[in-house]
Amino acid sequence: MSISRRHWWQMALAPCLGWALPQGLWAQAPLEANPFTLGVASGAPSESSVVLWTRLMPPNPYRNPWADLPLEVRWELALDEGFKQLVQSGSHTALPALAHSVHVEVTGLAAAQRLFYRFSVAGFTSPTGQTRTLPRPQDELTSLRLAFASCQRYHAGHFGAYRAMLADQPDLVLFLGDYIYESGGRLGEFRGPVSAAATALNDYRELYALAHSDPALQAMHAACPWLVTWDDHEVFNDYAGGPLQGEGRFGSTGRRRSAYQAWYEHMPVSPRTLIGGLQGLLSGPAALQVYQRVAVGRLAMIHLLDTRQYRDDAVRCGIGGLFKPEDCEEANNPGRSLLGSAQEAWLQQGLQQQSPAHAATRQRWNLIAQPTTVSRRLLPALGERSFSDGWDGYVATRDRLIKSLQDQQVSGPVILGGDIHEHWAAHLHAGPGATQGPIVAPEFCCTSITSRAFGGLTSAEIMALNPHVQFSARQQRGYGLATLSPERLQVQMRVIDDVFKEWPSVSTAAQFEVAASSPRMKRL
Template structure:
């Protein structure tokens, strides 16, 4: 996504089975309808059928996924008739659709919540496009998207926004309003798109429903509520997203097919919950047919290329992991895995063979060490990579031979920017990479900053690899070029109001060929 200079610069656990792949062809709208046939069977639909907006995702040099979901009654299952509905789509090189480049029609099917995933191919690399949908006489909002640069493009730049952790009940999604103004080429969302918690009477905004979601309809309703946030909807309509999930899209701190509270959720019940949660996740995300769930399994780890500038490895750190350790000995057990054998090989191969200048790893959870115990001894977060240290340390050793590795994470509801050390047990070991743990969009709300500093500042001496620690809400913005990545930590004053001022809290830099994080 090359940015030109000058006055025109702003114009612009498991592999799926064969059966699931066939199902995916239908779900991703590959069953095209002739335009005349689509219009012939079109019947009027209610107002608000495009209430959930439009989105795009997973850009390729020649392709993009276009998304919408028909839902005139979004918080009550969607409100659509129990039949396939034809949906027309258009893609153009201009906002007024005078220069159309692709158009077609597809079915929005009830078994996929009347969602539509159009995988458009044959596009030009590094280009801006506009798109829209039409169904039942109704026209969707217009979306804007971009394709990735041509595969062998070595120059240019990429503006990437890192977001995570948007709890509806903890506040408004105001950071997206500022993100929209910064005009990123792509948004990387690394988990906790929804929260599964029940409604709270004291929250700034209240979750729909009467409790946690367990069924497909309940998860659909929760996603629909989150999609109704105007700032999130506007951001989805203006840049492609690359997404992966963490725990709250299903159940807090789950691991594989093990829930947080196995004494309260039987295995069969949790498998049913996983099946519903993954189905609803697919239905609401702009992802390809490779992500169509196969029962309680979904494939989300994948790789996206942005020319020779950057390779983005998107991880799934939930579905294949061993259950969390409960002590230090367990955290260092070499038998524990975060990624599973197949995904681990996939990641290592992709790092070793990469032709890219920058090798980005989207990890839902923090890779750098967090020692919570001031002074002698250590105390770790076992849900993060600290709980899977043998596998984490293997990757860090590999980083010595990887060109410019940078890990982009979430989960913590904090900004935590770190040097990645080859061996965190040895403070003098080499720096082999950098990690940016993005703060939350709204989770934890407006924190008491003084209380945060009292709790966390005593830990700084035991974590000398931390370069920045902060508890404001916001996101991270990266301008990636061949020579360096310039990062801006963007924060808002409040998420308890629908609007808020935003500012740059800090500027940081990662220089090519120089592992670690420097002042910007």
């Protein structure tokens, strides 16, 4: 069928803009097998909306007679698992240009509502997912349970940590980066095919499909809504903003554009994430607004940050990304930013709304969720050195954040992170040293879902150089679990016994409590 450019863009933009499409514009292809092989997910919840996600892919992606055809997908949202009490339903066109991914942003919903959803196409029905809308920002809430996770290299082990997380029944999952690893699969790794590093769109798509094929991850996605951000491996190791080292013939932004598109196709994020809409994603420089602010009643405000898209290049001090802080003036350059000026201004504005001047409307807790460690982190490698790719390489950005938390007297600030493949609990001090000045906020970073710890360093060695650190566990995989009430925050460092088991046992390596009246953590 020959389709004009105008009709192509009409179809491409319709799912985002809610347009009705002419009957018969696209032929519906017969499906030989159930195409819901990657499961379902929900995300980006608010008090009145939620995003429903799936991606259609046959069991054998190399035998796909509808690979180049759009498919009309039905969706249903109900109050009950039997779908007798429908809340809303409709149809969405899954485009081949977006790998037949589906992003349905359902609006006009009641606040604090538990919901069930499913998709169907050509006689096949997806698994049923559960989701929920959030309470209104002015509503009092007695408790909230958040799981936070990062760094799930498929080839390094099973995603069994998600089976344990599922049993913990979180209300919401925060995923803090490295959903895939662009380096592909190496010979001798535990599972998955050997593959070259991803450089083109289909390469990235295959890695996301591989991750979504894991049954434990599918179950956790289907259990509750997710809020997601990215780190570097969704694109390229240690990349900063636009030009990527090692791109070669793919140009200065082509690889990033492909990676961003594949990330969007596989995440339960709103179409409003796309700057310039689908046309901007498919035909222009890729740009997505990932950072966002999410209020969960009066109990918590989540500030979810993007520390990759807008950052300045890493400092050129030191060796192999490791530098001595006292020998690197560039790391302290106030003109350099990890977040970019626009995102820093946005964060500053949001923190101002959490000051005592807004006591009648502000939230009790402010969770600053981002991919890595904000507090200082010295490593016993080549002497005492810091890693240039993290907040230590952007000291001015960290100083501005600390100053804002202090100046605005932000209520209940807590830093959540990941990236370092290590459970890490630390106090963020005002400075100038790592333990000097008052404690501004507690910081909790979760270990990886599967990725191994870096090098042969021990937790004892790292803690000896970092006296502000209250706990470190490098050799175990797992996730973090935070339970909030108006009076206190409790964080459990959850660990599994074996990353090579599909059904591992789970335990708590350490547990901490933070009172609403003080940022100092107490180990329980």
